[in-house]
Amino acid sequence: MCLTMSELCSLRLRGEGETVEVIDQTLLPHQLQWLPLASLDSYCHAITSMQVRGAPLIGITAAFGLAAALAKDPSNDHLQVSKAALLATRPTAVNLHWALQKIETCVLPLEEAQRAQAAFICARELREQDIEHCSTIGEFGCELLQSLFDKSAGETLHVMTHCNAGWLATIQWGTALSPIYKAHRAGVPIHVWVSETRPRNQGAYLTAWELQRAGVPCTIVADNSCGYLMQAGEVDCVIVGSDRTAANGDVCNKVGTYLKALAAQANAVPFYAAVPESTIDWSCPGGADIPIEFRDSEELLSITGIDDAGELQTVRLAGVDSRGKNPAFDITPAALVSGLITEHGVIEASSAGLAQLRSTLASL
Amino acid sequence: MCLTMSELCSLRLRGEGETVEVIDQTLLPHQLQWLPLASLDSYCHAITSMQVRGAPLIGITAAFGLAAALAKDPSNDHLQVSKAALLATRPTAVNLHWALQKIETCVLPLEEAQRAQAAFICARELREQDIEHCSTIGEFGCELLQSLFDKSAGETLHVMTHCNAGWLATIQWGTALSPIYKAHRAGVPIHVWVSETRPRNQGAYLTAWELQRAGVPCTIVADNSCGYLMQAGEVDCVIVGSDRTAANGDVCNKVGTYLKALAAQANAVPFYAAVPESTIDWSCPGGADIPIEFRDSEELLSITGIDDAGELQTVRLAGVDSRGKNPAFDITPAALVSGLITEHGVIEASSAGLAQLRSTLASL
Numbered sequence: 001m002c003l004t005m006s007e008l009c010s011l012r013l014r015g016e017g018e019t020v021e022v023i024d025q026t027l028l029p030h031q032l033q034w035l036p037l038a039s040l041d042s043y044c045h046a047i048t049s050m051q052v053r054g055a056p057l058i059g060i061t062a063a064f065g066l067a068a069a070l071a072k073d074p075s076n077d078h079l080q081v082s083k084a085a086l087l088a089t090r091p092t093a094v095n096l097h098w099a100l101q102k103i104e105t106c107v108l109p110l111e112e113a114q115r116a117q118a119a120f121i122c123a124r125e126l127r128e129q130d131i132e133h134c135s136t137i138g139e140f141g142c143e144l145l146q147s148l149f150d151k152s153a154g155e156t157l158h159v160m161t162h163c164n165a166g167w168l169a170t171i172q173w174g175t176a177l178s179p180i181y182k183a184h185r186a187g188v189p190i191h192v193w194v195s196e197t198r199p200r201n202q203g204a205y206l207t208a209w210e211l212q213r214a215g216v217p218c219t220i221v222a223d224n225s226c227g228y229l230m231q232a233g234e235v236d237c238v239i240v241g242s243d244r245t246a247a248n249g250d251v252c253n254k255v256g257t258y259l260k261a262l263a264a265q266a267n268a269v270p271f272y273a274a275v276p277e278s279t280i281d282w283s284c285p286g287g288a289d290i291p292i293e294f295r296d297s298e299e300l301l302s303i304t305g306i307d308d309a310g311e312l313q314t315v316r317l318a319g320v321d322s323r324g325k326n327p328a329f330d331i332t333p334a335a336l337v338s339g340l341i342t343e344h345g346v347i348e349a350s351s352a353g354l355a356q357l358r359s360t361l362a363s364l
Numbered sequence: 365m366c367l368t369m370s371e372l373c374s375l376r377l378r379g380e381g382e383t384v385e386v387i388d389q390t391l392l393p394h395q396l397q398w399l400p401l402a403s404l405d406s407y408c409h410a411i412t413s414m415q416v417r418g419a420p421l422i423g424i425t426a427a428f429g430l431a432a433a434l435a436k437d438p439s440n441d442h443l444q445v446s447k448a449a450l451l452a453t454r455p456t457a458v459n460l461h462w463a464l465q466k467i468e469t470c471v472l473p474l475e476e477a478q479r480a481q482a483a484f485i486c487a488r489e490l491r492e493q494d495i496e497h498c499s500t501i502g503e504f505g506c507e508l509l510q511s512l513f514d515k516s517a518g519e520t521l522h523v524m525t526h527c528n529a530g531w532l533a534t535i536q537w538g539t540a541l542s543p544i545y546k547a548h549r550a551g552v553p554i555h556v557w558v559s560e561t562r563p564r565n566q567g568a569y570l571t572a573w574e575l576q577r578a579g580v581p582c583t584i585v586a587d588n589s590c591g592y593l594m595q596a597g598e599v600d601c602v603i604v605g606s607d608r609t610a611a612n613g614d615v616c617n618k619v620g621t622y623l624k625a626l627a628a629q630a631n632a633v634p635f636y637a638a639v640p641e642s643t644i645d646w647s648c649p650g651g652a653d654i655p656i657e658f659r660d661s662e663e664l665l666s667i668t669g670i671d672d673a674g675e676l677q678t679v680r681l682a683g684v685d686s687r688g689k690n691p692a693f694d695i696t697p698a699a700l701v702s703g704l705i706t707e708h709g710v711i712e713a714s715s716a717g718l719a720q721l722r723s724t725l726a727s728l
Contacts, residue, residue, distance in 0.1 A: 029683030196664065198562055198586040201681060204665070208686045220688040222562040222664055224587050224620025228656070228694040231622065256588025258595065262626040292592070300560065300586055301568070303667055305679030313679050315669030317565060319393030322572045324584040330592040 029209035054169020059095030067119035133343035134173035141179020163254035165241025175274035249334030249349030250287030261336035287331030297324030393573035418533020423459030431483035497707035498537035505543020527618035529605025539638035613698030613713030614651030625700035651695030661688030
């Protein structure tokens with residue numbers, strides 16, 4: 001069943017727009033379950049446990065979480081405590097910081113009685129902006145894909161992606177997947193190589209699922225296969241998302257992105273990162289300054305799927321005496337990135353490219 | 365429980381040395397079960413289903429399989445049919461071809477009545493040789509590790525490997541892991557990064573298990589993490605095995621090896637392949653000429669582990685409507701390989717290096 005893009009959405013509003021429901025992404029692709037979020041704790045738990053994930057969606061969800069906290073207690077103290085709790089959920093994605101800052105800046109000058117409502121309005125605006133920015137990223141990225149397609153002899157365009165940077169990682173459209181959706185809708189014959197994305201399998205679980213919901217042909221491959229596919233000439237372009245992009249163009253994204261970028265460079269395959277402005281950390285000079293989150297090694301040593309009866313089962317993969325290490329992100333140096341697809345256009349992944357964008361933004 | 369190397373063996377002989385038992389490697393690390401092999405069918409099935417795997421072990425197992433087939437019917441016709449059946453089990457590993465050729469060359473001049481016994485003798489010799497060659501590879505590789513350790517300030521040496529090229533992939537010692545075992549026994553403080561090796565998880569299932577049996581400290585990481593670890597300076601050396609090495613030094617090995625080699629080069633980490641002579645395909649000019657095996661995508665879309673009750677369970681990871689592609693090997697260009705560790709010494713991974721080895725061998 002193919003759905004239209006407006007039906008594909010990861011966070012929906014109920015009632016007066018102050019009740020939030022998110023897809024519990026830990027159950028995908030096996031179960032589609034909407035999870036109501038109300039208390040600050042439920043918001044924090046949803047982010048920490050990766051029921052919601054993806055840098056842009058984390059930011060918007062946290063914004064609603066802070067608004068919900070203010071509805072309970074709008075004092076400055078509670079604002080700071082709640083903001084700190086939300087900030088502590090995930091250390092790498094910069095959108096989290098960005099979105100919480102927006103809410104704080106909006107409510108701080110206000111009387112306490114007005115804060116919750118203003119925070120919800122601000123969170124809803126961030127949500128609408130995210131949809132718009134992702135759509136615009138899609139338009140710019142679609143031009144890139146269209147021009148790659150025009151150079152081919154009418155052959156299907158094979159685009160590789162990593163992790164999930166689609167509408168499940170944002171509100172709608174996605175970042176890395178938005179150009180793919182737009183190109184697909186524009187009639188470009190497109191096929192997506194979905195890399196599994198161990199250890200949490202966001203590719204196999206989420207990206208394949210969401211592409212299939214929209215009718216985009218895709219094939220899951222092991223992360224290990226991505227070099228082979230590029231060597232074999234079966235990849236025309238790589239597009240990934242980013243959890244934080246430094247001021248020099250270094251791209252921090254899901255661990256394994258760097259390996260794809262190396263293989264892309266070695267095989268002359270264009271490698272783009274789709275990066276909304278909210279993902280750029282202007283205060284961060286380079287990738288080395290980005291804190292890398294280490295997650296529980298159980299994410300690697302055990303895995304969840306469905307058994308023959310259709311029940312979710314977690315099984316242990318490694319021997320009981322084995323241990324693991326689980327960095328969640330890596331840094332792709334700017335030199336390996338063909339360009340950054342932003343809502344302001346495609347820019348060079350370099351200090352110069354980002355400085356130019358920043359000055360353009362300052363003059364708006 | 366740490367065992368000595370002589371206790372760690374993947375294929376053992378029973379009775380008169382004509383009954384073969386192998387570890388069923390599809391059950392590791394959860395169950396250690398010896399599997400008797402008797403009929404040609406059982407040998408073929410063991411190789412195809414990867415109950416035995418690893419290029420050197422596949423070769424030796426197939427040699428015993430051909431001997432078993434000759435014990436049933438020593439005619440030329442049956443020899444050819446049996447050899448063809450064994451050759452068809454796996455297309456990439458060249459040792460299979462090499463070992464079957466050794467048996468055929470040995471028995472063809474003989475009367476039919478003598479063939480089976482001669483074939484078993486030859487297979488046992490190949491088995492003994494494999495142990496000896498792997499041990500020698502270990503000695504040469506150990507010198508490399510010792511010299512890396514000598515350059516450090518007494519720090520633990522962190523070696524990364526991919527897939528399983530240990531005693532489970534050979535008879536004893538292994539190829540890539542043999543230098544590690546030798547260095548560990550020589551008192552070099554060593555720690556191994558074991559990359560999971562999706563989709564069949566030979567790293568997490570087999571390499572971690574066999575290293576732990578021998579008391580070598582190791583940590584399982586996602587294949588995706590290997591670039592991060594090299595960027596972070598946590599890898600001193602990479603050693604992998606090979607399923608076939610071309611005459612120009614290109615190394616065909618488990619899919620994902622190429623990505624590690626790219627990351628090693630980008631981060632100035634030495635990258636070695638441990639390659640017994642039997643793995644070198646002198647007739648193959650370069651990596652592009654090596655056939656790459658594609659395996660069932662179910663290997664990627666489903667996975668087996670143990671549940672809470674300790675029972676083996678297979679669960680489906682991807683959605684029911686998802687499809688996958690599963691190349692089993694990739695090619696690491698010779699230019700990315702710091703050297704080939706053979707039983708004849710460490711040689712340059714290049715046409716010149718291999719030509720020199722070949723002329724040395726011819727003069728023996």
